[in-house]
Amino acid sequence: MTAGALASARALLQKARSCVVLTGAGMSAESGVATFRDAQTGVWSKFDPMQLASREGFEADPAFVWRWYSSRREKVAEVRPNAGHFALAGLERRFSPFAIVTQNVDGLHTRAGSAGVLELHGNLMRTKCFAECGVRIDKLAEVPAGEPPACPACGQWLRPDVVWFGEMLDPSVLDDAERLAARCDVMLVVGTSGMVYPAAGLPYLARRSGAKVIVVNPNPSDIDDCADVLVPDTAARTLPKLFEAT
Ligand code: OAD
Numbered sequence: 001m002t003a004g005a006l007a008s009a010r011a012l013l014q015k016a017r018s019c020v021v022l023t024g025a026g027m028s029a030e031s032g033v034a035t036f037r038d039a040q041t042g043v044w045s046k047f048d049p050m051q052l053a054s055r056e057g058f059e060a061d062p063a064f065v066w067r068w069y070s071s072r073r074e075k076v077a078e079v080r081p082n083a084g085h086f087a088l089a090g091l092e093r094r095f096s097p098f099a100i101v102t103q104n105v106d107g108l109h110t111r112a113g114s115a116g117v118l119e120l121h122g123n124l125m126r127t128k129c130f131a132e133c134g135v136r137i138d139k140l141a142e143v144p145a146g147e148p149p150a151c152p153a154c155g156q157w158l159r160p161d162v163v164w165f166g167e168m169l170d171p172s173v174l175d176d177a178e179r180l181a182a183r184c185d186v187m188l189v190v191g192t193s194g195m196v197y198p199a200a201g202l203p204y205l206a207r208r209s210g211a212k213v214i215v216v217n218p219n220p221s222d223i224d225d226c227a228d229v230l231v232p233d234t235a236a237r238t239l240p241k242l243f244e245a246t
Helices: 002-015 025-031 055-060 062-078 083-089 171-183 199-208 235-242
Strands: 019-023 098-102 122-129 158-162 186-190 212-216 229-231
Touching: 002 186, 002 212, 002 229, 002 235, 019 171, 019 199, 025 083, 025 235, 055 062, 062 122, 062 158, 083 235, 098 171, 171 199, 186 199, 186 235, 199 212, 212 235
Parallel strands: 019 098, 019 186, 186 212, 212 229
Antiparallel strands: 122 158
């Protein structure tokens, strides 16, 4: 089953000139970063997303939320990209255009060597002003002390530069992702449950626009109905094999 699916996926990639990859939390699972919706180990099985991933939750207890993101940052700093991230990083010259669009905030694609990754949900290592005064701090070492720290420009709280529930995605990042999705020959979807929009709409947009869609996920996902080929295996096992012969 997996061997046949792999062969079909490889054949689609061999024929393609352009490729967009959409990744979700499963992409980083084999690096040791927990997914969100796994029933036992998922982040949202242990924590309330409205407390930890909404403006209201942050306002209710900013110190608690800041500390929780600090512990996530520490965890992500300890882990390494996996074989799947490295396989994708080797692809930039094989396709034109080629793009990685990720829902992940862990920065592991960039650490694996991918350039120009479109981070739909922001980045855990960046910090911005809660009052949106325009301050954004890219380097953790430059974030002032405090739980949460005060914005150096306006004195409001600083917060992680990630997209919380109820917030808009950066329109320029989303526009770029949609433009690429609407023009690619193949969209490769890796490790997402397909439950969070607008990210989950990208494979459907690609498919409507004539692309072939490959889904890599060891479990069923909400995007399976959009897939031309389903590879029921993990990212780190599948991705290196997928590109061996392309
Ligand atoms: P989910 O936790 O919803 O889904 C993770 C998916 O990865 C599931 O479908 C798993 O079956 C699959 N998976 C698990 N291990 C895998 C592996 N080793 N290889 C491949 N796939 C594997 O995570 P997302 O779909 O990314 O939002 O969630 C979307 C958004 O919801 C996240 O970006 C986050 C969350 O709330 C924000 O942070 C804004």
